[in-house]
Amino acid sequence: MADDVGSARRINARNVTVRDTGGDRGRGIFASRDFLPGEVVMVGLLDRLEKARTAHSIQMDWNVHALFEEPAIFVNHSCDPNLAIVPNRFRAYDFISVQEISPGVELTWDYATSEFECIGVPVCLCAAANCRQAAGGFSTLPPDHPLLLAGFYAPYLKRNSG
Numbered sequence: 001m002a003d004d005v006g007s008a009r010r011i012n013a014r015n016v017t018v019r020d021t022g023g024d025r026g027r028g029i030f031a032s033r034d035f036l037p038g039e040v041v042m043v044g045l046l047d048r049l050e051k052a053r054t055a056h057s058i059q060m061d062w063n064v065h066a067l068f069e070e071p072a073i074f075v076n077h078s079c080d081p082n083l084a085i086v087p088n089r090f091r092a093y094d095f096i097s098v099q100e101i102s103p104g105v106e107l108t109w110d111y112a113t114s115e116f117e118c119i120g121v122p123v124c125l126c127a128a129a130n131c132r133q134a135a136g137g138f139s140t141l142p143p144d145h146p147l148l149l150a151g152f153y154a155p156y157l158k159r160n161s162g
């Protein structure tokens with residue numbers, strides 16, 4: 001498992017770069033190479049669990065909120081993301097490309113696919129044509145949203161709360 005973590009970190013270091021977005025969104029994650037749809041762009045690794053939701057936590061279960069290691073903790077939200085989340089063996093999420101991605105492009109995922117409620121993005125700055133403006137949580141996604149139809153959302157959201 002320790003070796004697994006080491007190779008996951010090497011994959012992340014090879015695939016992505018952390019830098020300032022040059023805007024209001026602080027740091028972001030950028031592709032370091034080309035990706036085809038369906039590739040693991042980043043392997044999420046748990047840093048620690050949090051007692052409650054924070055602006056940077058990622059929801060793993062109804063009452064489980066985690067902080068991921070860098071670089072995943074710096075991935076920004078978009079209402080039109082190029083990444084989707086899939087549970088991985090580290091009890092975190094992998095970030096999978098859902099479209100072709102060129103080097104230098106900012107990587108994003110839709111926080112509403114992991115967060116039942118979303119406090120990280122009070123006013124959405126993603127600038128996507130289909131931006132939902134105030135980024136709410138999972139319940140604000142329409143049932144025919146492509147990421148939901150594709151199953152790219154947190155497994156706990158597929159079960160009833162409690």
Ligand SMILES: [Zn+2]
Pocket residue numbers: 078079080124125126127128130131132133135
């Ligand atoms: Zn948006």
